[in-house]
Amino acid sequence: MTKSDLKPAVLLLEDGTIYRGHSAGKIGTTTGEICFNTGMTGYQEIFTDPSYFGQLLVTTNAHIGNYGTKNLDAESNSIKISGLIVKNFTNEFSRKMADHSIQDYLETEDLVAICDIDTRSLVKYIRSKGAMNGIISSEILDIDQLKAKLKQVPSMEGLELSSKVTTDKPYFFGDPHSDHKVAVLDFGIKKNILECFSKRGCYLKVFPAKTPFSELKAWNPDGCFLSNGPGDPASMDYAIATTKEILDADMPVFGICLGHQILALANDIPTYKMHHGHRGINHPVKNIVTGKCEITSQNHGFGVSPDAIKNKLDKVKITHRNLNDDTIEGISVIGKKAFSVQYHPEASPGPHDARYLFDDFISLMSSVKVNS
């Protein structure tokens, strides 16, 4: 199949901007908030990361699909992005260990994608105009029809999405004879977070997002984990309330990404919707406590308010900062055994520089055990 044989497709943004390209993946129509990821590896991990739920993903790497897809590389049980926008959709792949080509994978997973787009120009546009909703279609090419459909898509701000991607019922992960028991609140967790815990000697019980504290406590865990996930953290009253209870119980707690925002909110520090977020695997973070720097994997459209936190420095300590824009990348709660980071120490995709945070959490749980 040569490109000129491909079906035409269109991408329409909320402000009326139109990009025309060709259809890839499933023929159809899809909507979501547009965002871009600058990683050069790990497209499959990104597609399947539940934090991307409800988003149209632009990949900046020139070719996507070169090494196919591999079932084991998925970060959850299905593709979570709403749509995909690429420059070169490269269905010819080469990897001995791959299971599928990208086209087969997207078709099986019902994902609508558009290719042959000037993704660089699109990224520049998002960079200047900010995140906004968009619609991709390879079946409707009439702009007015698309505009009408796009109008019905709600704004990401104020949107609660965790309950759409969390587990239905609790499940266990890892070796029951492990040293530590961690209660995981699943707001849309990536598989590799569980792997990182379990490899370090943790037995996990993963709970649905809206599980009350009493249920977590009933399992008698050594610590709690607040996972990553999609949507606006400020809309998640239930999670904020649970986290407050965990803190009151003085239980060790660790949060990643959305979990970090929830921990801040539980300490009355507000979050805000960023202009276009941080998504990529090359974001520089400085650990203010150790003075060391780490290259991190990031994926967030909301952040912890850097202004509001200034008034709460008696309650929380800023532990990590972004070296590019000085945004808050990590906090710890003073007088509690709680800390969190905005980025993804579990990586997948991305560098493993920050994996020490899992070890830190395990040390924290161990120290509590020794003391009691």
Add this chain to the structure above:
Amino acid sequence: MPRDLSIKHILIIGSGPIVIGQACEFDYSGTQASRSLREEGIEVSLINSNPATIMTDPVTADHVYLLPLTPESIIQILEEQQIDAVLPTMGGQTALNLAIEAGKMGIWEKYNVRLIGVDIDAIELAENREKFKQLMIEIGMYVAPSRIANSFLEGKEAAQEIGFPLVIRPSYTLGGTGGGFVFSEEEFDDKLRHGLNLSPTHEVLVEQAVLGWKEYELELLRDDNDNVVIICTVENLDPMGIHTGDSITVAPAMTLSDTAYQRMRNDAIKMMRSLGNFAGGCNVQFAINPEDEKLMAIEINPRVSRSSALASKATGYPIAKIAAKLAIGYTLDELKNQITKTTSAFFEPTLDYVIVKMPRWNFAKFAGADHSLGLQMKSVGEVMAIGRTFNEALQKACQSQENNRNGLGADMKEWIQTNDILHRLEFASDDRIYRLKDAIRLGIPEKTIFKLTKIDPWYIRQIKELVNLEMELIRYNVAQDIPEPFFRKLKVNGYSDAQIAWLLRINEQEVTDQRKALDIRRTYKMVDTCAAEFEAKTPYFYSTFDEENESIPSDKKKIIVLGSGPNRIGQGIEFDYCCVHGLMAIRESGYESIMINCNPETVSTDFDVADKLYFEPVFWEHIEEIIELEKPEGVIVQLGGQTALKLAERFHKNGIKIFGTDYPDMDLAEDRGAFSDLLKELNIPYPKYGAADNADEALVIANRVTYPVLVRPSYVLGGQRMRIVINDDELEEQVLSIFKHMPNNKVLIDQFLERASEAEIDAICDGEDVHIMGIMEHIEPAGIHSGDSCALLPPYSLSEEVIETMKKYTIKLAKALKIKGLINIQFAIKEDKVYVIEANPRASRTTPFIAKAYRVPYLKYATQVMIGAKKLKDFDIQKHEEGYAIKVPVFSFGKFPNVDKSLGPEMKSTGEAIRFIKDLNDPYFRELNKKRSMFLSR
């Protein structure tokens, strides 16, 4: 930690003359480092014996020492300057070896000089194969089974233990010198002996050969606080078994999953840390087994290297510049990204384009050389191409090569014999990528191609896509028939108009016209380190066929300088020196300076040398598009060697202004017949000559001018295929060989002036006045190419009368040719009679040499004259005349064990050194002079 304020004066060691495996990338790194340190208010002294470099220019450093790279020179500098620290990581293995030697002699200690940016133990550990292997095993890395051998006997034992195929790698050699595969016992003894001989410590590593694994390179930077970033990951298209310097390489990695890549990243950092605690650049090489993605550590180089120059250009992240700052104590988080200026230098660049690096070989220059590629680097230069698809970048790389190809094939040079093609796939040479496409075109299955080449199927399939496109294209008859989307698709895949024209058997202009009618034009995208995540203002662009054009022309008056493309024998770093000075002069004269070049090793392609950089092939179609976008006042072709000059005709025909000497006058100098007529008219003697279209004519001419004669094709570089012949038989053989290899060419036959002296003059003419920059007299007699002969500035044995005659002829010729800018004239002197051999209406190989020796910014002056900003009388030229400067050619014969090392009219040297002497009693000069006639062959 902020910078170490106790360091006030730093010595940078350069890499010396250009040799294979150590080229002008170190001029780039040294220049960057020097500028980076001076930015901090640090005084910089610099030593390098290579006069063709920008680093040794007064604009780069505070104190420049054009001295031999020896401990004695170091002592001289340390006596004269208050040096606090030495930075030896910018000048390749040569600089490191000198730093180590000086260290062992206690020189650094004596003068209280600190070594910065380097850990000598780490260097020695990385270079010592056995220790390196042991260390890798200790830290849990997998390495190929191997044994070290210090004697012939030990080598034999090792082979018995490891079995065949195996690899022999001599310790402490450059660019894999002396390394090679051994497939059977029969060839083992010779190769072992050769390896032991080449190693300065007579040590070789006998290692199991891992053929067919995929090869990768990572470029790392680390600071004093042990913060590490990976600047670039490069995937070799050619798998293990071909030296990375001879491999086509691609960035970002095309066929690497995140899981595999992150393991590689982790291991690279682990390997770097295991070596020691140095702050600076580091290159790590890996192999991956495509079957199970098992990773193998190959090599680590704890210094700035050829690949870091490439990585800098590929990503926009200036590694040497940052590494220099790390060496004086800064940490990465204290520094800014040099492209965005707002974000942190502690980050990992991300690409939204594809880079293809393609080596440039010069096998034709080494008669008898083994043309096969292996563990030892044989290329003399490289090009880099940038595109939005792999195929676009690949074809642009082919267009950048300047070897008369218009892209990846689709010209008349395809092979059609299946057996020949299969053989070339298995035994790689400089044309393997072209043969791979031929194979696909002939329907050879992908599996077979993979079996023979072990090139990842992804690449084979990309090239197959090109073959499919060509099949589709040839269904059309004329350019107007090609539907717009398909036409665009061809361009997106990198096809030049010339290739499309050839496939349709039509005229290139028809294709171009139709393309423009369809408005299929190049757009330009920025290389910005961050895939557009942040705003960048650095004017570093490449072309592609996409929607948005980011290169918005300013309303300033602009001048374009054409670069000299890849380094090769006969055209090297000296032309980059000329281009850089040209750009500076243009800027100074109030114009916007625009650079077009495709050589990643150069200073001219550094993103802050010109006001705007187009990293593009120096290839007509690309240049024309840039000119149509930028609408410059004109172009300068005199500075980029023959590459740029060759394009003059097309500029002229298309009505594009050439600054300096006009095209018809330049052509007059290049056209042998017309030029001789001019000499005759001016009453200037020249050797008898004739031009022949066939062997019969050649015989008649040769007998008329009388043997010995000089035979050569017209319009070539560095005396390519030029020979001296002494009788009819030899002449016939030579003429037939030229017509075979270079059809559609004329053969020029010149009377050879035996035992004549040779000299050359470089001059500037502004249309009215002529200034003689310098006169260089060759030590060897006529017959050895001027690039290969030793020469003295000023002349040492020519009479006053001869010198005056040469000057007189130069002035006459410069005026007659209406030269505006530079001219180089070559003379032969026999029995006090002066003959003009040739005139080059452009910067020559010796222009930078003279500028350096006399300490006059001649290139700046020449450029200002070319663009009409100044006249010669506006300059107060004060030559620093003291003793003599000797130009000494340097060869890379060590890379080609069986090559004919004799010298003749065809240039073979890869680089040159400068050496100053007080008078002719100097022992170095006397030795050269004694041997003057020894090397001449034919």
